[in-house]
């Protein structure tokens with residue numbers, strides 16, 4: 259009989275479906291399909307890692323949010339926040355559901371135009387708009403949301419030089435009880451700066467002030483903050499009507515509603531602590547109704563909701579590369595998706611499920627990505643059952659910001675597919691390859707190496 263291989267003994271605490279005060283251990287469940295399409299099949303056809311987006315979930319989220327707001331306030335318009343996820347297929351779903359485009363750069367503006375969105379249905383936000391971009395936006399009648407006085411002066415100068423009219427709004431920042439305050443964008447409400455900007459716009463003969471905008475922050479966990487914002491912008495609209503006899507067309511309360519991702523350091527799962535869309539809508543509508551607008555004066559409510567509409571429609575499938583024991587005995591798993599693809603792992607504890615039944619014995623596990631960099635940790639500690647090399651996991655709620663903030667670092671970006679409502683699967687962004695990268699590079703003549 260040959261001698262058995264020595265293994266360092268480790269004491270492991272097993273948790274088998276025990277109840278704690280929040281219910282049973284959630285990781286015993288697994289997710290083997292996305293909208294009925296097997297994870298195994300998706301990987302077979304499109305490789306691993308793989309981003310998967312559910313068309314059904316996108317549409318459901320948008321319709322539900324619209325219904326909730328529309329039943330509480332009669333005039334509602336959504337504008338899709340491009341930076342949250344600007345894959346063409348994703349934007350197109352939102353546009354088919356009647357959303358306008360909300361863009362924060364020239365590149366995003368161009369993307370919306372190429373998708374066929376008319377200028378008048380583009381909201382142009384952000385602190386950096388070049389003269390060329392402003393000129394184009396004016397000619398195409400986009401809604402320009404002014405961020406600072408220098409931008410206002412440039413717009414006044416351009417409209418006079420080019421004999422053009424511009425439809426503008428101002429972005430307003432304010433104290434809604436959330437700190438640190440986002441006061442770097444727009445004009446301040448409390449110190450009178452916003453009112454100063456309004457007076458100058460009203461006085462400029464080529465500018466028409468059509469709206470008032472704010473975006474108070476992102477992943478907001480307070481519905482009350484939106485009520486304060488609605489009242490403040492509503493108050494400005496009333497004062498504009500009163501002092502200048504000018505009716506404001508819309509009040510735009512931005513985005514920022516929290517999605518169901520749980521923040522690092524947050525004890526309870528997000529589902530239990532973040533307000534629902536109903537709560538945000540109740541706060542906003544009650545704020546607006548406090549102003550008692552007449553029917554003619556009643557402004558359209560614009561919402562630029564991003565993450566809350568897209569996060570749970572995105573999944574990242576990844577495969578186990580290796581199992582490991584760290585020096586202190588902790589279990590670690592290396593997967594083939596790194597932080598270059600999952601930027602949001604720097605602030606979220608993502609929900610992660612095995613894609614196959616791996617049993618109900620779980621152990622606290624650290625999940626590392628494949629990058630040769632110490633920062634490449636997907637999750638510090640998560641209860642997972644034993645996983646074999648090659649088995650798959652599904653990372654949930656990755657629809658927001660991951661597919662825009664991802665980067666080509668050590669590894670390239672993989673395929674993105676959309677599971678369509680009818681159950682078919684479409685490739686919506688092809689994996690990058692070395693040719694794609696090299697195409698951008700140039701080597702100066704004297705640095706060309708001789709082939710040996």
Ligand SMILES: *Cc1c(COP(=O)(O)O)cnc(C)c1O
Pocket residue numbers: 339341342360362383384473475476477512513514515562563564565566658
């Ligand atoms: C980023 C952004 C949004 C969307 O924010 P979410 O947190 O994704 O909802 C909306 N409006 C503006 C101006 C933004 O910058």
